Amino acid sequence: MAWPLLILVATPLLVGLACLLVRGRRLIEVLQCCQAGTMLVSAALLVDWVVGQQEASVDALLRADALSAWFDLILGIVGATGTLFAVGYLGEEYDRQHVTPRRHRLFFAQFDLYLAAMLLAVNVENVAIMWIAIEGSTLSAAMLIGFERSKAALEAGWKFVILNSVGIALALFGTILVYYSSEHLLGVTSEALRWSELYRVADGLDQTAIKLAFVFVLIGYGTKAGLVPMHTWLPDAHAEAPTPVSAMLSANMLTLAVYAILRFKAVADRTVGPAFTGKLVVGLGLLSVAVAAIFFLVQRDYKRLFAYSSIEHIGIALLGFGVGGIGVFGGAWHLLNHALAKSAAFYGAGLVLLRHEHKLVERVSGLLRSMPLAGAAILLSGVALAGMPPFGLFASEVLIAVGAFTARPDVAYAFLALLALAFATLLYQVFRMALGEPVEPGRALGWPCRLFTATAVGVNLAVLGLIGLQVPSGFNTLLSAIVRIFGPGMGSP
Amino acid sequence: MLSHFGAQIVDLGSALLLLTCFAIVAQRRLSACVDLFALQSVFLAATAALVAFLTGIHHIYIAAALTIIIKVLVIPRILKKVIERLNVTRELVMNVNVPTGLLICGGLAMLAFFITQPLIPLGFQLTQGSLGIALAIVLIGFFTMIARKKAVTQVIGFLVMENGLFLGATASAYGMPLIVELGVFFDVLVGMLIVGIYAHRLQDAFDSVDTSQLTTLKE
Numbered sequence: 219m220a221w222p223l224l225i226l227v228a229t230p231l232l233v234g235l236a237c238l239l240v241r242g243r244r245l246i247e248v249l250q251c252c253q254a255g256t257m258l259v260s261a262a263l264l265v266d267w268v269v270g271q272q273e274a275s276v277d278a279l280l281r282a283d284a285l286s287a288w289f290d291l292i293l294g295i296v297g298a299t300g301t302l303f304a305v306g307y308l309g310e311e312y313d314r315q316h317v318t319p320r321r322h323r324l325f326f327a328q329f330d331l332y333l334a335a336m337l338l339a340v341n342v343e344n345v346a347i348m349w350i351a352i353e354g355s356t357l358s359a360a361m362l363i364g365f366e367r368s369k370a371a372l373e374a375g376w377k378f379v380i381l382n383s384v385g386i387a388l389a390l391f392g393t394i395l396v397y398y399s400s401e402h403l404l405g406v407t408s409e410a411l412r413w414s415e416l417y418r419v420a421d422g423l424d425q426t427a428i429k430l431a432f433v434f435v436l437i438g439y440g441t442k443a444g445l446v447p448m449h450t451w452l453p454d455a456h457a458e459a460p461t462p463v464s465a466m467l468s469a470n471m472l473t474l475a476v477y478a479i480l481r482f483k484a485v486a487d488r489t490v491g492p493a494f495t496g497k498l499v500v501g502l503g504l505l506s507v508a509v510a511a512i513f514f515l516v517q518r519d520y521k522r523l524f525a526y527s528s529i530e531h532i533g534i535a536l537l538g539f540g541v542g543g544i545g546v547f548g549g550a551w552h553l554l555n556h557a558l559a560k561s562a563a564f565y566g567a568g569l570v571l572l573r574h575e576h577k578l579v580e581r582v583s584g585l586l587r588s589m590p591l592a593g594a595a596i597l598l599s600g601v602a603l604a605g606m607p608p609f610g611l612f613a614s615e616v617l618i619a620v621g622a623f624t625a626r627p628d629v630a631y632a633f634l635a636l637l638a639l640a641f642a643t644l645l646y647q648v649f650r651m652a653l654g655e656p657v658e659p660g661r662a663l664g665w666p667c668r669l670f671t672a673t674a675v676g677v678n679l680a681v682l683g684l685i686g687l688q689v690p691s692g693f694n695t696l697l698s699a700i701v702r703i704f705g706p707g708m709g710s711p
Numbered sequence: 712m713l714s715h716f717g718a719q720i721v722d723l724g725s726a727l728l729l730l731t732c733f734a735i736v737a738q739r740r741l742s743a744c745v746d747l748f749a750l751q752s753v754f755l756a757a758t759a760a761l762v763a764f765l766t767g768i769h770h771i772y773i774a775a776a777l778t779i780i781i782k783v784l785v786i787p788r789i790l791k792k793v794i795e796r797l798n799v800t801r802e803l804v805m806n807v808n809v810p811t812g813l814l815i816c817g818g819l820a821m822l823a824f825f826i827t828q829p830l831i832p833l834g835f836q837l838t839q840g841s842l843g844i845a846l847a848i849v850l851i852g853f854f855t856m857i858a859r860k861k862a863v864t865q866v867i868g869f870l871v872m873e874n875g876l877f878l879g880a881t882a883s884a885y886g887m888p889l890i891v892e893l894g895v896f897f898d899v900l901v902g903m904l905i906v907g908i909y910a911h912r913l914q915d916a917f918d919s920v921d922t923s924q925l926t927t928l929k930e
Contacts, residue, residue: 350894
């Protein structure tokens with residue numbers, strides 16, 4: 219019985235339900251802080267456990283191998299700092315009387331259930347229960363995106379719920395097809411839906427069924443991951459959701475969708491070989507990077523800007539997994555660093571939005587002078603997201619480029635050209651915001667909001683900086699184990 | 712002999728499901744669309760119960776009963792309430808007109824059979840024909856969501872997709888494990904409640920549930 223795993227999944231669920239029952243703002247805030255601490259510690263302990271013993275499990279329901287533990291680490295750290303930021307952000311809205319006590323309570327209940335659904339999805343052993351948990355996270359996210367009830371928020375929420383429901387339905391068809399072919403080998407039982415059993419018998423599964431299933435899963439979960447051309451919901455949802463939710467959508471939910479695609483890819487690679495899945499994944503990844511790099515330039519809304527940056531980075535990570543080998547190492551490393559940097563960028567953007575109450579890039583210049591905390595968060599994470607050393611995103615992009623070069627040199631050239639374009643266009647926008655003279659005075663922010671945001675940004679950037687300088691040995695063990703799950707990749711015959 | 716006859720009955724049930732899909736595509740009145748969806752769910756439950764009877768897998772009965780409760784009774788009632796409150800009865804303007812829509816759906820059904828052709832020998836003797844029909848229903852549901860503009864019909868499109876998936880799981884794979892089916896039903900129900908909440912708020916904010924008015928957010 220792996221306690222850290224159980225505690226990690228159960229904490230947000232229990233705290234979320236508790237938020238529905240308790241009264242009083244302070245009590246809810248204390249509960250949320252406890253949740254953040256517990257998630258951080260249990261994610262660290264879980265990683266330690268998996269590094270030592272290869273896997274952690276709770277009965278037959280939950281099982282975390284290296285891949286799950288890696289995503290637990292991402293969701294754990296970012297979920298914890300996101301919770302802290304949400305306490306500060308919603309507290310400020312509460313003080314300004316933009317939210318009533320009831321909606322304050324409801325927000326945290328939905329927020330925690332959203333985190334719980336994502337953590338369950340990453341650790342659950344049953345393919346179909348993973349689908350249920352992911353659908354659960356979609357539904358809770360739908361409520362959170364429409365939280366502010368403005369016309370734009372409702373439109374974004376409706377678009378999100380409709381597009382993602384279609385996506386998730388297609389993913390379920392893919393799941394059913396996998397079951398359809400596995401039950402001939404494993405019998406009409408839940409065994410035929412366990413990941414470990416599927417990996418064991420993957421060689422014998424029907425090739426056509428698995429190919430078709432992978433295409434459905436890639437389109438379905440790809441919609442949730444915001445891959446181009448299924449990305450149209452993403453910038454709207456990220457821009458209109460309350461900022462803590464935007465940070466969680468970008469850093470956690472897109473990452474979770476990538477996890478789901480990767481699990482199926484590992485099965486399909488064993489059944490039909492990595493060339494088939496690799497081509498599809500690399501194609502969509504490259505397209506996402508290209509579209510995002512171009513759309514950076516026309517963005518006038520800074521939350522949309524960071525949303526497009528998420529499309530770019532998810533595309534880069536998938537490209538790494540698609541080419542395989544060293545690219546898998548790079549892709550997994552990229553996801554962690556992207557989640558840390560992107561959530562820090564959104565935390566900074568949240569402060570700017572609270573101060574200026576609009577989202578226009580050209581009217582928030584000079585952030586470093588007017589708001590040193592938010593300015594520094596946006597500048598540092600913007601530099602990291604553009605892929606500058608010493609941050610880990612530089613290392614992962616190099617690794618992915620090397621992986622691509624061994625597998626498909628033409629892909630590597632296109633990838634590097636697009637990276638250069640994205641580098642220039644993103645930094646142009648970030649510099650416009652961070653540097654220069656302030657033009658608008660803006661509203662003052664309360665100290666609790668600044669304190670909570672400073673803690674969240676501080677933890678994210680500290681971890682980002684430390685792992686950028688040196689990869690901890692435990693991480694290295696996990697990443698090597700993940701590379702082994704995916705095998706040699708497209709490059710090898 | 713019984714299983715051969717059974718297979719034909721199951722195929723008939725699946726075909727009736729597909730037929731109601733076409734009826735939904737051709738129907739402009741919103742409340743009639745809801746009724747057709749409820750009828751389709753009745754066919755679905757009957758087909759599932761038949762599969763349960765012929766195979767002796769008992770938990771499919773539970774899934775069939777849940778289909779009756781949730782998709783025949785509860786969800787149509789929620790949708791009717793939404794329609795009543797929103798004061799819309801007919802859909803006059805569509806993205807694709809009815810005859811073209813029906814032709815496209817015919818094409819989609821052929822496409823579905825073409826795609827699933829290589830998988831059919833893999834299926835169980837009893838329900839070999841159902842996988843293609845299930846995919847056809849999923850695709851037609853998807854098409855309905857694109858072709859219609861009203862929020863309610865888009866939701867019906869999604870529910871039709873869900874019925875197709877359920878047919879795929881029950882008829883061609885003899886049902887997912889019970890815990891999975893319960894989870895899927897729970898998600899569909901919660902999803903419907905959320906969509907209902909959204910429809911109300913959209914009505915308050917825009918004075919309309921015509922999703923073609925949702926155009927503030929674009930590049």
